[in-house]
Amino acid sequence: MNKFLFDHQLAAMKVDRSGTAEERKDAIDLLGGRAKRMAEWRRTNGLSGQGWPRDERAPADEEG
Numbered sequence: 001m002n003k004f005l006f007d008h009q010l011a012a013m014k015v016d017r018s019g020t021a022e023e024r025k026d027a028i029d030l031l032g033g034r035a036k037r038m039a040e041w042r043r044t045n046g047l048s049g050q051g052w053p054r055d056e057r058a059p060a061d062e063e064g
Contacts, residue, residue, distance in 0.1 A: 008034040008053055032057035
């Protein structure tokens with residue numbers, strides 16, 4: 001979990017340092033995906049999510 005959290009923090013730094021809009025989008029998707037996986041792991045193991053990263057991406061629009 002420590003390695004995963006470390007990688008999450010690196011992804012957060014990449015968001016700030018992204019050069020193009022496409023790089024920024026990719027970094028945000030990676031960041032949000034990691035946060036979501038951490039939250040799911042903590043919930044599955046009966047741990048609190050308070051103070052941990054959250055997936056802050058806007059929900060995708062549902063078509064149809």
